[in-house]
Amino acid sequence: xxxxxxxxxxxxxxxxxxxxxxxxxxxxxxxxxxxxxxxxxxxxxxxxxxxxxxxxxxxxxxxxxxxxxxxxxxxxxxxxx
Numbered sequence: 001x002x003x004x005x006x007x008x009x010x011x012x013x014x015x016x017x018x019x020x021x022x023x024x025x026x027x028x029x030x031x032x033x034x035x036x037x038x039x040x041x042x043x044x045x046x047x048x049x050x051x052x053x054x055x056x057x058x059x060x061x062x063x064x065x066x067x068x069x070x071x072x073x074x075x076x077x078x079x080x081x
Contacts, residue, residue: 019044 019041026039062068073080 015045015047016041 022044023039023041026044030039060071062071
């Protein structure tokens with residue numbers, strides 16, 4: 001236990017290390033005018049708890065089933081006409 005507190009291991013920390021490298025590369029090539037805030041390691045780990053809490057959105061439910069189907073199709077396939 002003491003060693004784990006000094007040097008944590010496991011997939012969560014491996015993902016964090018990979019996210020740190022990805023954020024560094026992205027920040028080196030970032031356009032500060034287009035993206036003024038620097039990227040963080042958690043920006044590159046979409047399965048992290050940080051992202052799951054931010055994506056808790058209410059569903060859009062329409063009364064008309066055809067309109068609901070059209071909405072789903074437009075969201076899933078935006079380039080179709």
